[in-house]
Amino acid sequence: MPGRLRAPTGRYGGKTAExxxxxxxxxxLDAALQLFGDTPGFRSTTVAALSEAxxxxxxxxxxxxxxxxxxxxxxxLQVNGWAETAVLEAAAASAELPLVERATAxxxxxxxxLAADPRRIRITFVEIIGVSPxxxxxxxxxxxxxxxxxxxxxxxxxxxxxxxxRDYRLAATGFIGSVNGLLHDWSAGWVDATLDEVVxxxxxxxxxxxxxxxxxxxx
Numbered sequence: 001m002p003g004r005l006r007a008p009t010g011r012y013g014g015k016t017a018e019x020x021x022x023x024x025x026x027x028x029l030d031a032a033l034q035l036f037g038d039t040p041g042f043r044s045t046t047v048a049a050l051s052e053a054x055x056x057x058x059x060x061x062x063x064x065x066x067x068x069x070x071x072x073x074x075x076x077l078q079v080n081g082w083a084e085t086a087v088l089e090a091a092a093a094s095a096e097l098p099l100v101e102r103a104t105a106x107x108x109x110x111x112x113x114l115a116a117d118p119r120r121i122r123i124t125f126v127e128i129i130g131v132s133p134x135x136x137x138x139x140x141x142x143x144x145x146x147x148x149x150x151x152x153x154x155x156x157x158x159x160x161x162x163x164x165x166r167d168y169r170l171a172a173t174g175f176i177g178s179v180n181g182l183l184h185d186w187s188a189g190w191v192d193a194t195l196d197e198v199v200x201x202x203x204x205x206x207x208x209x210x211x212x213x214x215x216x217x218x219x
Contacts, residue, residue, distance in 0.1 A: 025064050027054040029078060032071045037119025042072050042127040073135055076128050079120045080142045086113040087149070099162040103206055106153070107199045111183060115195055118187050125184040143180075147172045154210055161218025163210035171209045178205060 015023070031053035036042040040049075047068060051058045065071050090109035094102040114120045128139050150172040157163035179202055185191045186198050193201075211217070 021064070024054075024056060024060055025074075027056060028061065028064060028071060029075050030054070032075045033079075033117075033119050033123070036072060036075065036127050037117075037122045041122075042068070042131070069132060069135065072123075072127065072131065073138060075123055076135070076138065077142070079114075079123050080145075082120070083110055083113045083124075084145075084149075086110065091153070099157050099160075099210070100203065100207065103153075103203050104199060107179075107202045107206075108196075110179075111195055111199050111202075114183060115187065121184060121187040125180055143176060146176050150175065150206075157210060164212055164215045168209070175206065175209060178202070 028050065031050055032045075035045045035050060035053055045068060047058055047061055050068065050071065051061045054061075065074075086109040087106055090105045091102070094105040097105065114124065128135055130136070147169065151168045154163055154168040154172065158165040182191065182198060182202065186193060186195070191198070
């Protein structure tokens with residue numbers, strides 16, 4: 001397995017070595033989003049094809065990455081990072097809103113960020129699956145992060161009297177599977193609904209978890 005080559009140092013073309021490296025890395029990730037997230041997909045992409053799509057050389061590839069799996073790992077984290085930023089911004093902007101409006105804002109931010117580019121959905125829910133134990137561990141770690149976010153929101157709602165007080169980890173783990181599955185199926189065209197309808201359905205499911213039959217909000 002080839003290792004990473006040492007990149008040139010010093011200023012060239014008005015840019016520092018660090019700036020050139022960041023630009024190369026961005027170009028490789030942009031090319032990977034296209035090739036992994038569309039055609040031909042991660043498993044059918046070669047280092048040569050990725051380098052050509054990025055407008056760079058294979059030598060430059062090995063200055064940034066060791067393998068294509070490293071590229072997929074970085075891209076998966078980048079796509080998740082975009083979605084997380086959108087969610088946290090929506091959560092901050094809706095902090096004072098009632099539960100239903102706040103949940104709607106958060107899910108619209110998450111779904112909208114991924115749906116803005118179908119390639120992001122494919123990277124998140126398709127290409128990352130079954131590649132290696134290392135990437136499976138990364139996928140589950142990111143999923144655990146989303147579970148933790150849902151639990152934090154649920155516990156905050158319970159503290160405000162808007163949701164039933166309980167341990168939400170098991171329910172959140174099951175719910176995040178529903179979120180991801182529904183968004184994937186919607187993106188693939190298997191669900192005949194608008195994105196707003198998908199968001200509304202997710203909010204209804206979440207409210208069913210947070211407000212079980214027999215429980216009433218605190219007044």
